[in-house]
Each structure stands twice: as structure tokens, then as C-alpha cells.
Amino acid sequence: MSRRFFPSERTTQKPRPITPRRATTKAPPSAAPAPIHSPNRNTPPLWAPGTVPGINLVDIVIAIAVLLGALHGYRRGLWLSVAQYAGLVIGVIIGAALAPDAIRKLSVPPGGAAALAAILIMLAGGSLGYTFGSLIGGPLRKRLIRAGRPGRAELAGGALFSALMMLLTAWFLGISFSRGPNPGVARLVQSSSVVGTMTSILPPPPGLLTGVQQTISAAPFPTTFSASEPGVAKLELPANADTPAVRTAARSVWRVEGHGCGGIVTGSSYPVARGYLITNAHVIVGTSGTTLVQGSSGLTVSATVVLVDPSRDVAILRAPAVSAAGLETGSAQPGTQGAVVGYPGGGAEDVEPAVVNQQQAADGRDIYGQGAVRRNIVILQSLVRPGNSGGPLVDLNGRVLGLVFAASSSHPGQAYALTNEEVADDVRLGTSRASRVDASVYDCAV
Known part of the structure; x- marks a missing residue:
């Protein structure tokens, strides 16, 4: 979804408590100096929230x-x-x-x-x-x-x-x-x-x-996990994700625009075959008049929705004017460095450094928060914002590792992408269709 943002979290450092002084007796000159000890250091109170293991x-x-x-x-x-x-x-x-x-x-x-x-x-x-x-x-x-x-x-x-x-x-x-x-x-x-x-x-x-x-x-993305979101270890982001291969892949990423749901809804998309692009279902449901805008040239073309999968959160668009072949795919192995490409906030194209943490099966909900669904996802670290939905996660060689669809609301810098295997059936079915699916009959999602 677009144009919905999390408030920035402000962190403030509390001043360090002043160590109280103790009255001391002066030792005779020949005696060894008494060891210095602060009663506040490494001495927790008898009880305070968080001092009992597992309790907050x-x-x-x-x-x-x-x-x-x-x-x-x-x-x-x-x-x-x-x-x-x-x-x-x-x-x-x-x-x-x-x-x-x-x-x-x-x-x-x-x-x-x-x-x-x-x-x-x-x-x-x-x-x-x-x-x-x-x-x-x-x-x-x-x-x-x-x-x-x-x-x-x-x-x-x-x-x-x-x-x-x-x-x-x-x-x-x-x-x-x-x-x-x-x-x-x-x-x-x-x-x-x-x-x-x-x-x-x-x-x-x-x-x-x-x-x-x-x-x-108030989450602007679908429910990825029905239970609590898992936290993952921080991995090193690439020092420079703007490689020639990433730039080449970025030229094939288009902004998606649709009218409905109280305004203009925007997201991102990329080609999976000549004349066919993939995006998220929550980007296009409840909208009409879908258009694609290329960031590098400003070229605008019309697109037709040919498949909507509210469970997986996948949609396939048909746009004969987009002649680029489908982007090459790769394997999202833990530690793989790359980039997230998309149009956050419906603005200019943006490339953000990314790194793969792990793949896992996630038990969540469909785009309406209703039906239970299990998705195979990539957990990654990157800056993913509303508007990035439907864009690709690529490695430094420009190969697609997954379809970005959500960001964590509780772990800053953590995001989620559908694996290539998860979207393969929808891609296969969608690229065989030419007839239009009316996305406006669907309820608006997040």
C-alpha cells in the first residue's frame, strides 16, 4: 500500500545515575588502599520490572x-x-x-x-x-x-x-x-x-x-504472522548496493498506479515475462484504471489486471507495451546481499541496501486479515516502506530473490518478501491469461 507511514521512533538516552558516596575512614599510611566499590554498579535492586527472567x-x-x-x-x-x-x-x-x-x-x-x-x-x-x-x-x-x-x-x-x-x-x-x-x-x-x-x-x-x-x-501491510513476529540477528548490509547489475534490474521496475480506495493507490512491479508484470494484490484491489510509470524515463503505459490472489498477496498485470523480458531469478540464501527496488510513497524510484536473513514458512492471514494462509517467505533487512510493495528483492547481480510485500511493525529494518517458489504458480497461471479481471469489485485491503 502507499502513502501510509510508520511514525519515526525517537530514542533518548537516560542520564547515568549518580553513584552515591560513602563515608570512609582514612587508612594508615602503611596500609594498602581500600578497594573502590560502587553500590549501584552491577548490583540490581531486589526486584524491578525485567529483573525476573522472562517477565516484563x-x-x-x-x-x-x-x-x-x-x-x-x-x-x-x-x-x-x-x-x-x-x-x-x-x-x-x-x-x-x-x-x-x-x-x-x-x-x-x-x-x-x-x-x-x-x-x-x-x-x-x-x-x-x-x-x-x-x-x-x-x-x-x-x-x-x-x-x-x-x-x-x-x-x-x-x-x-x-x-x-x-x-x-x-x-x-x-x-x-x-x-x-x-x-x-x-x-x-x-x-x-x-x-x-x-x-x-x-x-x-x-x-x-x-x-x-x-x-x-494500524499496520499498512498484510498480516505476515498470526502470532508474534520473529526477531532475527542483524547481518551486515552491503556497503554499496548500487552495482551495474542492480541498476540494470531497476530500469525494469515500474510504479503501479490505480484509482480507488479514497484516492490514488501506488505500489511497485517488475516483469516476469514479456508483457507481464507481478505486483502485490493489496496494491490493486479496489482500484480501476491501472497504469504503469517507468521511473527512469517517465513513460506511462496502461495495464490490465489478469490475476488476483488475495491469499498469497499476488497480482499479475498484462501490459503489452512493456517489452522487457522477465528478470532473472536467484536463490535467497542466508547472508546474501542485495537491494530492494521500488517506489516508496509513490515517489521516485529508490534502491535500498538489503541482506537476506533466512527463509521460513509463515502462518499469517490474507490481505483482508481474514482467511488463514501459510506463505513461504524471505526475512530480510532493509528499509521497506509503503509503496515498495510489489517491487523486487534482488541480489548484487540483479537476480530476483523475492517479491517484497510487507515490513515489520515491531522490528525496525526488518521486512518480508515472497519467495520465487511461492509465487511461481500465480506467475505460470497469470502469464497464460489475456482476459481482464475487474479489480474494483474487490474490497480495499490494508
Whole structure:
């Protein structure tokens, strides 16, 4: 997608704490000097967030929320708690279903504003549902009290049930904010032991919730990982990615422009055969009048969408005026240096140094955050911004290593590309077609 940017993360260094002085007794001249010791150096406090292995601030907040939920449930009892939380969950689900359409109709700008709007809509739905649940469960509990039936088991059941619901709520919010909109918060959530453990045990949220989850995270790219994004070791970027072979490949990379989704949507593309180019599905869905612009010459040609694969996030364009042959492909081995070529922000063509970290199968979601999908991807280090989507990751010899489609919202400088093998079926099918696919009938994506 284009024209959507992450806010820059500002880092500030805290001043080093002043070492307190200790009163000392003067040693006699013949004595050896007393060793210097700072009580603040290498002496952590007895307890502080992060000093317990595997526990951070997010885990502490979750623990407090679960404890408060348990106390609340104990006071309410099991049946009233079940009625209240059932209403809450139903209200939140209804709010989640209404939020995306409401945000579009109200023309709420993407990013933090859309995330706040989604949260408020879900809170409103949850509050109404909770109120209805109280109206239903309240009289039932009063009858139980009059009959003398509520006992400690019923109260303990309320505590246990409420604690479980608070834990599930914290998990859903955690995996939502683990993708943004604030990279610092995202990294903190991803290092949470509680969120990580629950993510490894529980299945991904249903598609209805992942749609609003993507809105909350304000991520401008499709959901690459349903769980937390993996962090990878930093590798050395090439000192100079502007090699003659990279420049030659860059001349074959075109900017994609389409009208729709509230404006002009832009991305990048490159040829896979004469007259055929590949890009991302999230670049062209919901648009019409697709055109290609060559950065080096400014040449503009018309293109026809012949294939859309919302699951893999691949689209094939047919443009007979583009006579260049498909770019040569290569193997994305760990440590391979290269470049990401594209048109970030719909502006001028840009070449950014890149290095391959690893290949892996990623369990994520389609471009709408709905259906579960497994993609074979390349994890790389490079500066990838909205508008780079659909451009190539190339090695220093100009060979394509993958189709760039997303960047991490929690690990700055980390990005993702679909492997050549992952897109091969779509390329084979798309390059055999000449008939137009109407991309405007698809809903807009990220």
C-alpha cells in the first residue's frame, strides 16, 4: 500500500545515575588502599520490572488485570459473571464486525485515528452487551441468594471464570498491539512471556476479529504472522548496493498506479515475462484504471489486471507495451546481499541496501486479515516502506530473490518478501491469461 507511514521512533538516552558516596575512614599510611566499590554498579535492586527472567511490564499489567478480574468475579459469583461476560463478548464481536465499515464511511484517516476509532466502537458494543448481561444475570443471582444456594463453590467459579476472561482479553489486545502502531509497545508486547505462551497454545483469533485487529495495529501491510513476529540477528548490509547489475534490474521496475480506495493507490512491479508484470494484490484491489510509470524515463503505459490472489498477496498485470523480458531469478540464501527496488510513497524510484536473513514458512492471514494462509517467505533487512510493495528483492547481480510485500511493525529494518517458489504458480497461471479481471469489485485491503 502507499502513502501510509510508520511514525519515526525517537530514542533518548537516560542520564547515568549518580553513584552515591560513602563515608570512609582514612587508612594508615602503611596500609594498602581500600578497594573502590560502587553500590549501584552491577548490583540490581531486589526486584524491578525485567529483573525476573522472562517477565516484563506487560506480564505484570496482565497479572494485575487477572487478579482484579478474579476479585470482581468472586463478588459477582459464577452465573452473574457468565451473563455479564457473555454480553460483553457478543457486544465486542458486533462492534468488531461494524468497525471497519464505520471507519470507512466516516472517512477516518488510517493509523492511530483508525485504531482509536476501532477500539471505541468495540468498547461501546462491549459496554452495551455487558449491561444487557447484567440485566439478565442480576435477577438470576438474586433468586439464588434468596434460595440460599450461592456458596463458596459458586463464588470461586465466578473468580476463576472472570480471571480466564481477563486473560483472553489481554491476549487478544496483546497480539493486536504487537504489530503497532507504536514500535516500542509492539516490541514490549512481543517479549511478554504471558502473551507468547498463550499464542503458542491458542489458535489464531477468528477472521472476524483479525480484521479489527489489523485496524487496531494500524499496520499498512498484510498480516505476515498470526502470532508474534520473529526477531532475527542483524547481518551486515552491503556497503554499496548500487552495482551495474542492480541498476540494470531497476530500469525494469515500474510504479503501479490505480484509482480507488479514497484516492490514488501506488505500489511497485517488475516483469516476469514479456508483457507481464507481478505486483502485490493489496496494491490493486479496489482500484480501476491501472497504469504503469517507468521511473527512469517517465513513460506511462496502461495495464490490465489478469490475476488476483488475495491469499498469497499476488497480482499479475498484462501490459503489452512493456517489452522487457522477465528478470532473472536467484536463490535467497542466508547472508546474501542485495537491494530492494521500488517506489516508496509513490515517489521516485529508490534502491535500498538489503541482506537476506533466512527463509521460513509463515502462518499469517490474507490481505483482508481474514482467511488463514501459510506463505513461504524471505526475512530480510532493509528499509521497506509503503509503496515498495510489489517491487523486487534482488541480489548484487540483479537476480530476483523475492517479491517484497510487507515490513515489520515491531522490528525496525526488518521486512518480508515472497519467495520465487511461492509465487511461481500465480506467475505460470497469470502469464497464460489475456482476459481482464475487474479489480474494483474487490474490497480495499490494508
